[in-house]
Amino acid sequence: MTTAVIELQNVSKRFGAQQALSDLTMQVQRGELLALLGPNGAGKTTLISLMLGLRPTDTGTVRLLGGDPRQPATRAGVGAMLQDSDVPGLLTVRETVDLFRAMYPAPLPTAQVLRLAGLEEVAGKRTAQLSGGQRRRLVFALSIVGDPEVLFLDEPTTAMDPGSRVAFWAATQDMQRRGRTILLTTHHLEEAEQVADRVVVMDRGRVIADGSKDELRARAGTARVRFLSSALPETLRELAGPDPLSQDDAGRYTVRTAAPEQLLARLFAAGVPLGELEVTRASLEDAFLSLTGTGLRA
Numbered sequence: 157m158t159t160a161v162i163e164l165q166n167v168s169k170r171f172g173a174q175q176a177l178s179d180l181t182m183q184v185q186r187g188e189l190l191a192l193l194g195p196n197g198a199g200k201t202t203l204i205s206l207m208l209g210l211r212p213t214d215t216g217t218v219r220l221l222g223g224d225p226r227q228p229a230t231r232a233g234v235g236a237m238l239q240d241s242d243v244p245g246l247l248t249v250r251e252t253v254d255l256f257r258a259m260y261p262a263p264l265p266t267a268q269v270l271r272l273a274g275l276e277e278v279a280g281k282r283t284a285q286l287s288g289g290q291r292r293r294l295v296f297a298l299s300i301v302g303d304p305e306v307l308f309l310d311e312p313t314t315a316m317d318p319g320s321r322v323a324f325w326a327a328t329q330d331m332q333r334r335g336r337t338i339l340l341t342t343h344h345l346e347e348a349e350q351v352a353d354r355v356v357v358m359d360r361g362r363v364i365a366d367g368s369k370d371e372l373r374a375r376a377g378t379a380r381v382r383f384l385s386s387a388l389p390e391t392l393r394e395l396a397g398p399d400p401l402s403q404d405d406a407g408r409y410t411v412r413t414a415a416p417e418q419l420l421a422r423l424f425a426a427g428v429p430l431g432e433l434e435v436t437r438a439s440l441e442d443a444f445l446s447l448t449g450t451g452l453r454a
């Protein structure tokens with residue numbers, strides 16, 4: 157049986173004239189790793205702040221671990237790595253971790269936290285001397301130190317180099333394997349694609365898609381066929397049938413299609429000259445673009 161660890165019922169939030177969230181209802185089940193995606197201003201950070209009880213809702217209810225997110229008893233089971241989280245500079249990494257451990261009833265061992273966050277080599281350094289990426293890893297360490305039931309990660313890998321990202325996602329998946337629930341936002345769709353079980357796409361304060369990665373990809377067509385061709389655009393359009401055909405500035409054609417084999421068979425049968433042929437599975441980015449009509453990094 158699944159259990160909801162986060163439940164939102166008809167939640168709305170407005171900042172002045174700006175409707176940040178509109179009548180949002182959703183649940184997150186225990187053990188899920190859910191990626192929350194959406195263009196800038198979609199309402200992701202506002203949603204997380206309501207889930208954490210950092211702001212009140214205007215209307216609607218939020219329940220976290222079955223309770224009120226503002227209650228201390230609920231907060232003990234929650235870890236969060238927010239966009240603007242930072243640490244004081246005077247203590248060493250290890251001292252900072254130990255300080256935070258003291259606040260939780262059943263913290264993870266210091267050595268495990270340092271290892272999971274990839275901070276063993278800098279454990280003796282003052283935090284003011286850390287690089288931007290190392291500081292982000294320390295913020296992650298502090299978010300998991302209490303061994304939380306639910307972990308919120310708001311754009312966690314910002315400022316991390318590629319090696320740190322890989323290690324970071326391995327640590328996150330380690331948490332999930334131990335039954336923890338993780339909700340993350342990221343602007344790196346390929347990361348969401350690698351780690352998330354479920355993807356929720358938001359736009360203008362609403363949920364516009366919610367499902368597994370495969371379900372979302374299916375909404376973008378299942379494949380992208382790219383090629384160069386000297387054939388007339390009209391001929392290509394006819395052969396593509398109902399599937400959308402576009403051409404980029406370099407003259408390369410792209411067809412998004414659920415049936416790439418049939419498309420290629422038609423192109424070959426028609427004797428159309430093809431160059432630099434490439435067939436790729438639709439990505440989460442394709443799904444995102446077709447859902448929101450905008451790029452995440454726009």
Ligand SMILES: Nc1ncnc2c1ncn2[C@@H]1O[C@H](COP(=O)(O)OP(=O)(O)OP(=O)(O)O)[C@@H](O)[C@H]1O
Pocket residue numbers: 171172174175176194195196197198199200201202203
């Ligand atoms: N404290 C605030 N005061 C006024 N408006 C706000 C405040 N916080 C958020 N907003 C507005 O609410 C909307 C949602 O913002 P939010 O930060 O939740 O989006 P987001 O999806 O997290 O965006 P990003 O990807 O840029 O982090 C935006 O229009 C934003 O301008």
